[in-house]
Amino acid sequence: MRAEFAASGRSSGGRGGREVARLDGMSVAPRPRLQRHLLDNYQNECRETSISSPHTWREVTQSACLLVVNCSFYFKIGACRHGDRCSRLHNKPTFSQTIALLNIYRNPQNTAQSADGLRSAVSDVEMQEHYDEFFEEVFTEMEEKYGEVEEMNVCDNLGDHLVGNVYVKFRREEDAEKAVMDLNNRWFNGQPIHAELSPVTDFREACCRQYEMGECTRGGFCNFMHLKPISRELRRELYGRRRKRHRSRSRSRERRSRSRDRGRRDRERRRSRDRERYGRF
16 A cells, blocks of 8 residues: 655645633524523633623623633544534644644545445454555655654544544644645645644543553544554654664764864863963963
8 A cells, every 4th residue: 555645736724721712792693502501601600700690692692702611622632523513612723743634544444345335354464564554654754854753643533533633743843834734735545635733742631541451432433532553663663763863963963072072172282382382371
C-alpha cells in the first residue's frame, strides 16, 4: 500500500483555559431542548457568580450577554461527537504544535468487503504491515516537508468524529501552521486532506485509560482516543533517527565547544606572553 500525497487546486485554510466564554444575544432562538440546556447553564453560572438568575429564555435574550461553557471534549480531544451542533463552544486554536488530519487513515478491517457484500478476512499480520506502511509514509512526509515531529498518533475509534484521525505534534508551532496551510491543498489516497490546528498537546489526557488496560466497554465508539500502536521495529526506526540526529547535533556542539575552548586558551596564552613582554595587565 503506497497512498501517495498529491497536490490539489483546493483553496487553503485550516479551521481555526477559561471554562466560560461570553456571547452577544442570539438573533434566532434555538430549539426548545437547546434553550433548556443553555438556560440551565446560564442559571448555574449566575448562581456561582451571585448574579440575579433569569427564569425564562426571553429573560436570557434580554440580558446583556449569554454565558456558554466551553466543550471539554473538544478542548481535551480536539473532536466532539456533536460537531457543529454542540451547545458548548469549540474554541479552535489560532496557534498550536499539533495538527489533526481528519479521517485520513482507512482501516482495511472496516472497509474490506467482497463482491457479494460480505467482509473479507484480513489477517493480523497484514493489518499491522498495512498500518506500519501508512504510519511511516505520513511520519516521513511530515518531517521531510514541514519540520521535526515530536509525536504522531492515529485513532482506531469508529465514531465519525474520530475514525481515522491522525494527530501530528511538531516541535515548533511555525511548522504546524505551515503544514496546515499546505496540506489543505493536497490529496492522500485519492481523497482531499482536511487538516486543522488541534488544541491537543497532552495525549495522556485525550486517551482512554480503560482501552490501554484492555477494559473499555464502549468499544470503537468511545469518545476518548483509542490510539493504534505501531510495531516496535518501526518505532525504533522512526524515533531512533531523531535520537541519532540529536546525538549528532550534540557531538557537533561539543566539537564547537572544544574548538572555542582551545581558541580561548590560545588567546589567554597570547595575552600572558604580551603581559610578560610589554608589561600589560
